Amino acid sequence: xxxxxxxxAGGALILSAQEAAPAPRPxxxxxxxxxxxxxxxxxxxxxxxxxxxxxxxxxxxxxxxAGAIRVSTTTVARSATGxxxxxxxxxxxxxxxxxxxxYTLQSRLDHRFREDGRFYAFGAAGWERNRPxxxxxxxxxxxxxGYLWIESDRTTFRxxxxxxxxxxxxxIEQPGFKGRFGTANVAALYKQKIGASSLYTAELAxxxxxxxxEDWFGVLKQSLTVSLNKTLALKVGYDMAYRNQPNxxxxxxxxxxxxxxxxxxxxxxxxxxxxxxxxxxxxxx
Numbered sequence: 001x002x003x004x005x006x007x008x009a010g011g012a013l014i015l016s017a018q019e020a021a022p023a024p025r026p027x028x029x030x031x032x033x034x035x036x037x038x039x040x041x042x043x044x045x046x047x048x049x050x051x052x053x054x055x056x057x058x059x060x061x062x063x064x065x066a067g068a069i070r071v072s073t074t075t076v077a078r079s080a081t082g083x084x085x086x087x088x089x090x091x092x093x094x095x096x097x098x099x100x101x102x103y104t105l106q107s108r109l110d111h112r113f114r115e116d117g118r119f120y121a122f123g124a125a126g127w128e129r130n131r132p133x134x135x136x137x138x139x140x141x142x143x144x145x146g147y148l149w150i151e152s153d154r155t156t157f158r159x160x161x162x163x164x165x166x167x168x169x170x171x172i173e174q175p176g177f178k179g180r181f182g183t184a185n186v187a188a189l190y191k192q193k194i195g196a197s198s199l200y201t202a203e204l205a206x207x208x209x210x211x212x213x214e215d216w217f218g219v220l221k222q223s224l225t226v227s228l229n230k231t232l233a234l235k236v237g238y239d240m241a242y243r244n245q246p247n248x249x250x251x252x253x254x255x256x257x258x259x260x261x262x263x264x265x266x267x268x269x270x271x272x273x274x275x276x277x278x279x280x281x282x283x284x285x
Contacts, residue, residue, distance in 0.1 A: 026055055026056050026057070027053070027054065027055045027056075028052075028053070028054045028284070028285075029051070029052070029053050029054075029284075029285040030051070030052045030282060030283070030284050030285070031049075031050070031051045031282070031283045031285070032048070032049070032050040032051070032052075032235060032280045032281070032282050032283075033048070033049060033280055033281050033283070034046070034047070034048035034049075034278055034279065034280035034281070035047055035048070043073070043074035043076070043094075044071070044072065044073040044074065045070075045071070045072050046069075046070075046071045047068075047069070047070050047071075048067075048068070048069045048070075048278055048280060049066075049067065049068045049069075050065070050066065050067040050068075050280075051065070051066045051067075052064075052065050053065075058115065059111055059112045059113075059114075059115060060109060060110065060111045060112070061109070061110045062107070062108070062109050063106075063107065063108045063109075063110075064105075064106070064107045065104070065105070065106045065107075066104065066105050066106075067102075067103070067104045067105075068102070068103045068104075069100060069101070069102050069276070069278075070098065070100065070101050071098070071099045071100035071101070072096060072097065072098045072099065073096070073097055073099055074094050074095065074096045074097075075094070075095045075096075075097070076092055076093075076094055077092070077093045077094075077095070078090055078091070078092050078093075079091055079093075098131075098132075099132065100132055101129075101130070101131050101132060102128070102129065102130045102132075102133075102276075103128065103129045103130075104126070104127070104128045104129075105126060105127045105128070106124070106125075106126040106127075107124065107125050107126065108122055108123070108124040109122060109123050109124075110122045110146075118147055118148040118149070118151075119145065119146070119147055119148075120145065120146050120147075120148065120160075121143070121144070121145050121146075122143065122144055122145070122146060122160060122162070123141075123142070123143045124140070124141070124142045124143075124164075125139075125140065125141045125142075126139070126140045126141075127139050127140075130274075131171060132249070132270075133241075133243075133246065133247060133249070133270050133271075133274055134170050134171045134172065134246065134247025134248055134249040134270045135168070135169075135170060135171070135247055136169045136170060136171050137167075137168070137169040138166065138167070138168045138169070139166070139167045139168075140164055140165070140166050140167075140183075141164050141165050141166075142162055142163065142164025142165070142183070142185050143162050143163065143164070144160050144161050144162015144163065144185065145160060145161070145162065146158055146159060146160025146161070146187075147159060147160070153193070154192065154193040155191065155192050155193070156189065156190070156191040156192075157188075157189070157190050157191075158188070158189050159186070159187070159188045159189075160186070160187050160188075161184075161185060161186045161187070162184075162185055163182065163183065163184055163185065164182070164183045164185055164207075165180070165181075165182055165183065166180070166181055166182075166183050166207075166209075167179060167180050168180075168181075170247040170248065171247065171248070171249060171250065172247070172248040172249070172250060172267050174247075174248055178211055178212075181209050181210060181211040181212070182209075182210040182211065183207050183208060183209060183210060184207070184208045184210060185205070185206070185207050185208075186205070186206045187203070187204065187205040187206070188202075188203070188204045188205075189201075189202075189203050189204075190202045190203075194224075197226055197227040198224065198225065198226050198227070199224070199225045199227075200222075200223070200224050201221075201222070201223045201224075201225070202220070202221070202222045203219075203220070203221040203222075204218070204219070204220050204221075205218065205219045206218040206219075212245070214244060214245055215243075215244060215245045216243075216244050217241070217242060217243035217244065218241075218242050219239070219240070219241045219242075220239070220240045221237065221238075221239045221240075222237065222238050222239075223235055223236065223237040223238075224236050224237075225282060230284070231283060231284055232281065232282065232283060232284075233281075233282040233284070234279070234280075234281065234282070235278075235279070235280050235281075235282045236277075236278070236279050237276075237277070237278045237279075237280070238275070238276070238277050238278075239275065239276040239278075240273065240274070240275050240276075241273070241274045241275075241276075242272055242273050242274075243272055244272065246269055246270040246271060246272050247269075247270055248267040248268065248269060248270070249267070249268060249269075249270045250265040250266070250267060251265060251266055251267070251268050252264075252265055253265065253266055
């Protein structure tokens, strides 16, 4: 009887512990930070920030992503004047320029048709700015359907496609530019755990302007994240953004006089490909 009593008491303790265990949180929040600064003879700052917020229901999942990167450099020009080398006076002129500036805000809602199903529908909206690439503002919306090909503890792979609407405001409008147009969109997401503490992620997205067959752009984002503990991780990322018809950017024109005089600006086409390599600290809340 004593053994039976002990067994029943142990079972009761196990059941009570299971009931008292906290339920998994429906939300996640991951922040990524990077900062580099140089001073002295060469001055510059690189600031990077990203935040991924997620919330899950039984059949739906909301994702909100925000990101910003700003790179500024200070050029120091030195000159000396005087009647001789002994009484020369050195003067410095500092010119601060922003060489990279990009901001993004993206939201997406995914909904599975069945709890054990692989088909899903989604709706998305976003905003971005990239002035060095000639983009002042771009607002996007889109809807579509997708299929989850692989979903396991170590591997995730999905593809989706749909249609959307874009409103774009470039720094300089080209002749015949249309700032509002429909789009056809495709995307893929691949995640693979490597070992016990590393995660490789690749995201591919392509957009076709339905008003112009020659205007299309794509983005490929790759990253490798290595966990240090439950809260901190190190992340290395490499992004590529390609646009077949890049925007125009302004370029200052100076004459050849001394000192040079700014005559105004001319418009030139930005490069088709932008790349971004980052190393950052990841904080999981």
